[in-house]
Every structure is written in structure tokens, then in C-alpha cells.
Amino acid sequence: MKQYATDMRTALADTLIQLERDNDRILWLDSDLMASSGMNKFREAYPDKVINCGIQEANMFGVAAGLSEEGFVPFVHSFSAFASRRITDQIFMSGIYARQNVRIVGSDPGLSAGPNGGTHISLEDMGILRTLPGTMILDPCDPVQLKAVTAQSVDRKGIYYIRLMRKSKDQFYEEGTSFEIGRASILKEGGDLSVITCGTVCVREALKAAEILEKEHIHVRIVDMFTVKPLDREAVLKAAAETGAIITLENHNIYNGLGSAVAEVIAEEGIRIPFKRMGVPDSVGEVGTLDYLLCKFGMDGASVAKTAKELIEKKS
Amino acid sequence: MGVKYQNSDELQKFADRIRLHAIRSMHASKGGHVGGVLSLCELMAVLYGKVMEYDPENPRMEERDKVVLSKGHCGPVLYSALALSGFFPEEELLTLNQDGGHLPSHCDMNKTTGIDMTTGSLGQGASTAAGMALGKKMLGRKGMVYLILGDGELNEGQVWEAAMFAKQHRLDNLLVLVDWNHQQLDGYTEGICDMGNIENLFRAFGFGAVTVDGHSVEAVEKAIVQAAAEKDGIPKCIVLDTMKGKGWSVTEGKTGIHHIGITDEMMAEAEKEFAGKEL
Ligand SMILES: Cc1ncc(C[n+]2csc(CCOP(=O)(O)OP(=O)(O)O)c2C)c(N)n1
Numbered sequence: 001m002k003q004y005a006t007d008m009r010t011a012l013a014d015t016l017i018q019l020e021r022d023n024d025r026i027l028w029l030d031s032d033l034m035a036s037s038g039m040n041k042f043r044e045a046y047p048d049k050v051i052n053c054g055i056q057e058a059n060m061f062g063v064a065a066g067l068s069e070e071g072f073v074p075f076v077h078s079f080s081a082f083a084s085r086r087i088t089d090q091i092f093m094s095g096i097y098a099r100q101n102v103r104i105v106g107s108d109p110g111l112s113a114g115p116n117g118g119t120h121i122s123l124e125d126m127g128i129l130r131t132l133p134g135t136m137i138l139d140p141c142d143p144v145q146l147k148a149v150t151a152q153s154v155d156r157k158g159i160y161y162i163r164l165m166r167k168s169k170d171q172f173y174e175e176g177t178s179f180e181i182g183r184a185s186i187l188k189e190g191g192d193l194s195v196i197t198c199g200t201v202c203v204r205e206a207l208k209a210a211e212i213l214e215k216e217h218i219h220v221r222i223v224d225m226f227t228v229k230p231l232d233r234e235a236v237l238k239a240a241a242e243t244g245a246i247i248t249l250e251n252h253n254i255y256n257g258l259g260s261a262v263a264e265v266i267a268e269e270g271i272r273i274p275f276k277r278m279g280v281p282d283s284v285g286e287v288g289t290l291d292y293l294l295c296k297f298g299m300d301g302a303s304v305a306k307t308a309k310e311l312i313e314k315k316s
Numbered sequence: 317m318g319v320k321y322q323n324s325d326e327l328q329k330f331a332d333r334i335r336l337h338a339i340r341s342m343h344a345s346k347g348g349h350v351g352g353v354l355s356l357c358e359l360m361a362v363l364y365g366k367v368m369e370y371d372p373e374n375p376r377m378e379e380r381d382k383v384v385l386s387k388g389h390c391g392p393v394l395y396s397a398l399a400l401s402g403f404f405p406e407e408e409l410l411t412l413n414q415d416g417g418h419l420p421s422h423c424d425m426n427k428t429t430g431i432d433m434t435t436g437s438l439g440q441g442a443s444t445a446a447g448m449a450l451g452k453k454m455l456g457r458k459g460m461v462y463l464i465l466g467d468g469e470l471n472e473g474q475v476w477e478a479a480m481f482a483k484q485h486r487l488d489n490l491l492v493l494v495d496w497n498h499q500q501l502d503g504y505t506e507g508i509c510d511m512g513n514i515e516n517l518f519r520a521f522g523f524g525a526v527t528v529d530g531h532s533v534e535a536v537e538k539a540i541v542q543a544a545a546e547k548d549g550i551p552k553c554i555v556l557d558t559m560k561g562k563g564w565s566v567t568e569g570k571t572g573i574h575h576i577g578i579t580d581e582m583m584a585e586a587e588k589e590f591a592g593k594e595l
Pocket residue numbers: 031032033055078082086349351352353387389436437438439465466467468469470495497499500501560574
């Protein structure tokens with residue numbers, strides 16, 4: 001796997017440092033997790049633009065909404081579990097209903113919080129945010145993509161939720177690749193089946209699956225749906241029409257995340273193709289290494305490859 | 317009933333054994349929340365070695381004293397105390413954080429024998445402990461609920477909602493123990509979200525409160541025994557003045573030790589350091 005020069009969190013800090021030059025209203029609010037978010041680097045550059053609130057996520061979000069009302073562009077950060085589950089009503093009322101602009105960064109998404117265990121593993125963060133009206137949900141897979149979508153989000157209105165795989169350096173895209181929020185990116189072409197996925201963990205596993213399948217002359221398309229909401233319906237329709245079978249793979253409960261969003265499109269359009277949601281099957285996480293957890297929930301590359309073959313068999 | 321230690325020398329040795337086993341346990345998983353684990357060793361020794369009513373043969377005994385380690389990231393110190401008190405074999409401490417294991421970094425009542433409440437999302441233990449104390453009262457059950465909070469954890473508003481609730485419902489069977497180790501994750505609490513005088517804060521919320529040297533087993537024992545004996549309808553709080561990373565030269569008196577890696581070399585040094593204590 002190609003490695004980027006910095007990890008995701010440093011890429012985010014570098015991006016915010018750059019953006020701050022043109023937009024001095026950008027703020028970073030943290031909840032006693034500066035050492036984890038890597039934003040001490042941003043603080044060194046802009047000491048006045050960082051507010052470490054302490055361990056009080058709900059208050060932090062409310063304060064951010066107030067700062068937004070005064071014209072700032074606040075980013076708030078916690079681990080993804082606490083940046084979603086723990087502050088849902090604040091996001092709804094002070095954020096969405098009051099029409100404020102806040103970017104929520106949730107780090108260690110899904111199973112990547114394995115060393116901290118079940119309490120920190122967020123398999124419902126995207127589901128919670130997806131149900132809240134008008135939100136935008138981004139699950140970028142590498143530093144190149146993260147930088148691009150963060151920059152785009154800053155000038156837009158509303159509530160953004162950005163998943164941050166903070167320690168990963170995995171690089172899937174060439175530096176400078178352009179992305180558009182709301183438009184999927186095709187990571188690999190193929191005509192036999194599409195794997196629609198998002199985020200570092202699952203993009204990595206999808207690529208592993210594709211490699212296994214290539215050896216058997218099966219060519220799958222990998223659709224990187226880094227904007228989980230609003231979903232790129234066109235990309236789903238094209239995948240269905242051109243490959244005739246779809247797997248969704250997400251670092252999340254299979255309910256209410258990427259798989260559900262894709263299923264909604266398929267059902268509403270009356271498309272009849274083999275389709276399978278892969279992800280965590282409605283259960284809580286537990287302590288463990290990422291590889292162990294991926295295998296336990298059947299989300300590793302080999303399991304994806306196996307499921308792909310089963311689906312391709314069913315194509316008429 | 318667990319192992320009981322008669323005098324404070326024995327109790328201090330028990331605290332240091334808890335310390336060493338916790339370090340070994342975290343070493344087995346290549347690291348952990350060392351700072352907040354080491355500041356709690358004396359408290360654990362007093363609770364499990366002296367004052368608490370429990371039965372390792374019957375860990376779910378209804379009228380036992382219960383512990384809610386709301387700063388759930390410090391599971392290893394509690395696991396160490398539990399293992400050394402007979403709840404499970406000492407060797408299991410070396411399975412910390414293993415795939416499919418019983419000892420996750422954060423406390424999980426459904427995975428580990430002797431853990432009374434699941435914690436890990438800071439602040440939530442305050443409310444569950446209040447609920448357990450209220451439940452005991454409603455059912456006329458004996459036993460205290462010992463709620464252990466971090467000083468950084470006090471930033472969470474939920475802690476203070478629970479405090480108001482405890483006062484309103486006269487939960488004198490709830491004893492709050494604040495690990496005032498002066499640091500949270502990003503550094504000294506003073507520079508992040510200064511809680512001021514914690515003892516006075518709890519008083520203002522209607523608690524009886526004292527501050528003691530949290531690394532003196534005598535002082536901790538005396539304060540707990542006294543607070544638990546007072547059945548006056550007033551919830552109590554003991555602020556334990558402690559040091560994050562206490563009792564290991566690698567971490568004592570340092571910052572940046574909230575969570576650290578523990579290499580084999582560091583462990584070998586730790587073994588030498590503790591060998592001198594003749595535990
Ligand atoms: C709700 C919530 N927010 C953030 C965290 C991440 N976190 C774990 S420990 C910690 C610092 C805790 O500081 P303190 O309560 O002082 O504990 P100690 O110093 O005893 O380790 C943080 C921010 C968490 N576990 N839960």
C-alpha cells in the first residue's frame with residue numbers, strides 16, 4: 001500500500017493552516033483530544049483559533065453553534081462515537097434547526113477504534129447523522145481526498161460530519177486529484193460487479209477483494225462513495241446498469257449507513273439485480289485489532305471476494 | 317470476602333502489587349492509560365483490601381458494595397485489584413485487550429467478572445452509580461456504591477446532573493471518589509477546563525466533602541470509613557489529591573503520560589524498580 005507523506009490528521013491540520021490564510025474565521029474546537037486530533041500543529045500556527053473546551057462534547061457543539069451565529073466557521077472534534085451519539089440533540093437543535101454552520105470531525109470511525117473497545121466503536125454515527133435533516137456526511141479514505149473535501153466544505157453552509165481515520169497514511173489517489181462533494185469517485189473499473197464503499201478501512205478491503213478476484217479473471221468496479229449524504233444516485237444507477245450486481249461495504253452498522261442509502265435508490269428505481277450490504281450486522285463492537293474485527297464481522301477482503309462471486313453467480 | 321490487610325504497611329504493599337500487575341498487564345497489550353491507572357492504586361488497595369464487602373466466589377452477591385469506575389479507561393487498575401482479590405486468576409491480567417478476550421481496556425460488566433458497571437464514555441458512570449444507589453435504597457439493600465471520577469471527567473455536565481440528583485434523593489450510600497491527579501488527556505486541568513476547588517464544588521452541590529492525600533492508604537481508609545458510616549441523608553465526596561503516573565519512575569511527575577506505549581525494555585526496568593520494594 002502506497003503511503004502518503006503524512007497521516008490523515010496531519011493532512012487535516014496542514015489544510016486548515018492553509019485555509020485559515022484566506023478565511024480567518026475558521027476555528028478548531030476540541031474536547032481534550034488535541035493530542036489525538038493532531039491539531040497542536042494548527043494551534044502552533046494560529047494559537048487564537050483553537051479552543052480546547054475540555055471533556056464536554058455537548059457544550060462544545062452548542063458553543064460552536066453560537067460561534068457560527070457570530071460568523072465563524074467552527075470545526076468541532078471528538079472521537080466519532082462521542083461526536084455523534086453523545087451530542088445528537090445539540091446537533092439537531094442548535095445546529096440544524098437554528099440553521100448554523102458547524103463541521104463535526106469524528107475520529108477513529110467504526111471498527112478503527114478497536115483498541116478502545118465497544119464504548120468507542122461508532123457503528124451508528126453515520127446512521128444518526130443521516131437521519132438528521134440536511135446534513136452532509138463525508139467518509140474520506142486518504143489524505144489527498146480529505147484535504148480536497150475539507151477545503152470544499154469550508155465555504156458551504158450547514159452541518160458537515162467528517163469521519164477521520166486519523167492515524168492512517170494509506171494513499172489511494174494521486175496528489176492533486178480533484179473531488180466534488182456529492183460525486184462518487186471510481187477507484188477501479190470493472191464490469192462484473194460493483195463494490196460501493198467509503199472510508200479508509202473499507203476501501204482498503206475492497207481493493208484486496210478486487211485483487212483476489214482479478215486472479216480469477218473477475219473484474220469488479222470499486223465506487224468510492226466518500227459522500228455518504230447526499231448520495232450520488234447517478235453513480236449507483238450506472239453501477240447497476242453497467243455491472244449488474246452491487247455489494248456495499250461500510251465500516252458501520254449495515255442499517256442506516258451507506259448500504260441503506262444505496263438500497264433506497266435501488267428499490268425506488270425498481271432495479272432487480274443481485275445486491276448485498278456488507279458491514280457490521282446490527283451488533284456492538286468489542287475490543288480487538290482491526291483485522292480481527294473485520295474477520296469477525298465478515299468484512300475482510302476475502303469475505304468480500306467470496307460474496308462477490310456468489311452474487312455474480314446469481315446474475316441472470 | 318476478599319483478602320484483608322491488617323496494617324497500613326501491608327496495605328501499601330498491596331497497592332504496589334496492584335501497580336506492578338497493572339503495568340505488566342498494560343505491557344502485555346503494548347501500552348495503556350498508564351497515568352490514570354497509577355494514580356488509583358492506593359484507592360484500589362483500600363477498597364478491595366480493607367473496606368469493601370464482596371465475595372469473589374459470589375461476585376454478583378446482591379448486598380455487596382459496588383464500584384463504578386467511571387473513568388473507564390483505567391480498567392487495568394481495577395482488573396489488577398480484582399485478580400489479586402481472587403475474582404479471576406492473575407495470569408489473565410496478561411490477556412488485556414486481546415482479540416476475543418475478557419479484559420477490554422475500558423470496563424465492561426458483561427465481559428469481566430467483578431466489574432459492576434460498564435463505563436468508557438466519560439461522565440456516564442456518575443448517573444448509573446446514582447441509579448444503583450437509589451435502587452439499593454428503594455429495595456432496602458445494604459452496600460455502598462463507590463463512584464470513581466477523573467478530575468478531567470468533571471468537565472462533563474452529566475456529572476453535575478448526577479450530583480444534583482444524588483442530593484435530591486438523599487443518596488448517602490453513594491460515595492464519590494475524585495481522582496484529582498491534576499491532569500487530563502491534553503495536559504494540566506488548570507489550563508484546559510479548570511474546575512477550581514473540587515471539594516467546594518461538591519459542597520455547593522449539597523455533598524459532604526473532604527480532600528485527602530490519595531497516596532496515603534491510612535488517610536484514604538480513614539476518610540472512606542467515616543464517609544460510609546454517616547447515614548445522614550447527605551451524599552459524600554472524597555477528593556483524592558494524587559499524582560498522575562504515581563509510583564513508576566517513567567511516569568511519576570511527568571506530563572504526556574495519559575496513554576503511553578510500554579516496550580519490553582521499559583518492562584524489564586520496571587521489574588527491577590519494583591523488585592526493590594520486596595512485594
Ligand atoms: C465522553 C468522552 N469523551 C472523551 C473521551 C476520551 N478520553 C478518555 S480519557 C480522557 C481524559 C480523562 O481525564 P481524567 O478524567 O482526568 O482521567 P485521568 O487523568 O484519571 O486519566 C479523555 C478525553 C472519553 N473516553 N469519553
